[in-house]
Amino acid sequence: MGYLRAFIYLVFKESIKRKTFYGTLLLFLLTLLISRVLMSFALQDLTKSLIDFSFAFLKFFIMFIALFVTADIMADDLRKRTVYILLSKNITREEYIYGRFTGILVLLLIATIVLSFATLLFSYINNFTIQPAYRKDIVLINIIPFMFSIWIKSFLLSSVVIFFFSFIDSYILIIFSSLIVYMAGSSIENIYYFVELYSDKFTAITRYTVTLMFYLLPNMSSLSSDILINLAEVNISKFLLDTLKSVSYSALLILTAGYIFKRRDL
Amino acid sequence: MKVFLILILIIVNLITSYGLSKLVKEDDPAIFLTQHIGIFLPVSKDFHTLLGNMGLINTLAYAGKKTEEKGYISKEEAIKIYRSLDTISLLNTSFFDVYYVTNALLTWDAEMYKEAIEIEKRGLAYIKDWRLPFYIGFNYFFFLNDNERGAYYIKLAMEYDKHKRNNLLPLLASRLYYEEGKIDVAMGILREQIRVIKDERLKEALKKRLESLKKIKAIYDAINIFEKKFGRKPNNIRELEEAKLIPPGLRDSKGGKFYITKEGKVRSEIEFRYLHTKKNYRGKGIHTD
Numbered sequence: 001m002g003y004l005r006a007f008i009y010l011v012f013k014e015s016i017k018r019k020t021f022y023g024t025l026l027l028f029l030l031t032l033l034i035s036r037v038l039m040s041f042a043l044q045d046l047t048k049s050l051i052d053f054s055f056a057f058l059k060f061f062i063m064f065i066a067l068f069v070t071a072d073i074m075a076d077d078l079r080k081r082t083v084y085i086l087l088s089k090n091i092t093r094e095e096y097i098y099g100r101f102t103g104i105l106v107l108l109l110i111a112t113i114v115l116s117f118a119t120l121l122f123s124y125i126n127n128f129t130i131q132p133a134y135r136k137d138i139v140l141i142n143i144i145p146f147m148f149s150i151w152i153k154s155f156l157l158s159s160v161v162i163f164f165f166s167f168i169d170s171y172i173l174i175i176f177s178s179l180i181v182y183m184a185g186s187s188i189e190n191i192y193y194f195v196e197l198y199s200d201k202f203t204a205i206t207r208y209t210v211t212l213m214f215y216l217l218p219n220m221s222s223l224s225s226d227i228l229i230n231l232a233e234v235n236i237s238k239f240l241l242d243t244l245k246s247v248s249y250s251a252l253l254i255l256t257a258g259y260i261f262k263r264r265d266l
Numbered sequence: 267m268k269v270f271l272i273l274i275l276i277i278v279n280l281i282t283s284y285g286l287s288k289l290v291k292e293d294d295p296a297i298f299l300t301q302h303i304g305i306f307l308p309v310s311k312d313f314h315t316l317l318g319n320m321g322l323i324n325t326l327a328y329a330g331k332k333t334e335e336k337g338y339i340s341k342e343e344a345i346k347i348y349r350s351l352d353t354i355s356l357l358n359t360s361f362f363d364v365y366y367v368t369n370a371l372l373t374w375d376a377e378m379y380k381e382a383i384e385i386e387k388r389g390l391a392y393i394k395d396w397r398l399p400f401y402i403g404f405n406y407f408f409f410l411n412d413n414e415r416g417a418y419y420i421k422l423a424m425e426y427d428k429h430k431r432n433n434l435l436p437l438l439a440s441r442l443y444y445e446e447g448k449i450d451v452a453m454g455i456l457r458e459q460i461r462v463i464k465d466e467r468l469k470e471a472l473k474k475r476l477e478s479l480k481k482i483k484a485i486y487d488a489i490n491i492f493e494k495k496f497g498r499k500p501n502n503i504r505e506l507e508e509a510k511l512i513p514p515g516l517r518d519s520k521g522g523k524f525y526i527t528k529e530g531k532v533r534s535e536i537e538f539r540y541l542h543t544k545k546n547y548r549g550k551g552i553h554t555d
């Protein structure tokens with residue numbers, strides 16, 4: 001297990017050095033300011049507008065970090081031949097995949113916690129600038145399930161990237177394929193619901209295809225930010241099932257990636 | 267040479283951007299309205315609320331621009347606004363502004379009451395804000411002359427209100443139930459509110475309304491007895507007084523006399539006079555271009 005700790009340290013050190021990481025953080029802060037401006041367009045429900053914008057941007061950036069940082073780290077290992085150095089240190093190829101994934105997992109956890117609390121703090125302070133008649137209370141404790149949900153989805157996306165990395169060389173192709181899985185995975189729930197609701201309007205083939213996709217694809221949508229202002233409740237059983245599916249899906253992808261990478265010609 | 271080329275390209279870019287900015291301003295703002303919900307199905311659910319917020323800003327800009335241009339919104343434009351708001355309410359179901367704008371834009375002049383109610387009812391499942399059922403109730407009784415449904419939603423608004431112990435919505439709900447001839451329900455609502463209300467002045471107003479309703483109930487009872495006794499309906503209050511079925515000189519809480527209408531409804535000169543609804547409203551109405 002010692003190698004995992006080394007990988008965590010390595011991923012963290014590499015990410016801190018990356019300019020893209022700081023660029024993303026800067027952009028994130030900028031979007032927070034934009035969400036403050038966009039909030040002023042709301043007429044009555046100002047807190048809701050503030051939360052909607054700022055936390056949607058947060059989700060976007062966490063996913064952005066998960067996608068690009070993972071792809072960057074993995075592709076750099078091949079491009080800069082770091083992978084050969086690592087593999088020469090008595091580490092198997094599978095351990096390399098698991099180690100990298102664990103490092104990214106921890107990095108995403110730290111990024112999610114830091115950015116979520118920054119967004120929460122920003123929203124909380126701005127909420128006080130709203131006149132009481134248009135203000136809603138922010139339920140601070142609900143940031144925990146919200147944050148956890150984003151983190152789960154972010155490392156799920158990372159495992160998708162690592163899975164594609166295990167057999168694709170091209171950086172662009174890895175990003176493109178992962179993006180497609182992300183988009184399909186985050187909209188499949190809507191499509192499945194829609195097809196089930198109007199099942200009589202679709203052919204049997206369409207229905208079976210959508211159902212198959214629902215089972216095959218990872219579910220990428222996370223909890224709604226409405227829980228932060230008590231406009232929605234966490235459906236515990238759905239949340240637990242969703243988490244279990246995401247974790248097992250991620251584990252499956254990483255194990256498969258390790259297996260494929262072991263047999264790959266480097 | 268390269269620097270010169272870069273400068274030329276920057277200038278070309280600025281000129282084309284300026285030209286485009288002029289053309290963009292001429293665009294019909296309708297292109298920014300939110301389209302059918304089906305288009306958003308492939309978009310991640312995580313960003314639906316964001317799209318809903320942006321869509322509402324665009325819809326408001328569209329409505330504002332049209333109103334600024336002509337001073338009113340035409341029927342075709344109102345339909346476009348309705349479609350946009352309908353989709354937005356599905357994208358961001360718990361955003362109160364959607365329903366607030368729906369009520370403001372689709373009711374008074376656009377006269378799309380049923381469409382507005384349909385959107386607003388969607389919000390009821392997600393938002394516990396007294397204004398939402400109030401809008402629905404108001405639209406029912408004021409625009410569609412459906413007092414019973416109006417009263418139901420006003421009563422709902424009264425129950426949603428976090429200041430339940432401090433509101434006068436029961437006055438309106440009871441009035442609407444009275445209009446529907448459901449005096450017992452009207453009195454029940456008032457009794458319940460009198461029980462929980464804290465403000466003494468508000469309590470006094472509710473008590474006065476309850477007293478007036480009790481008198482109306484007594485008059486209706488007297489009318490029934492009169493009918494059984496004389497085989498016909500009384501022509502006026504005086505006949506009931508002369509038959510000693512009600513005490514003489516009954517007045518509502520504001521001092522208005524009671525009377526019986528041609529339809530047999532008991533009204534009073536002040537407190538229970540005819541309820542003015544959209545039928546008498548002199549708005550601009552919908553415009554057809």
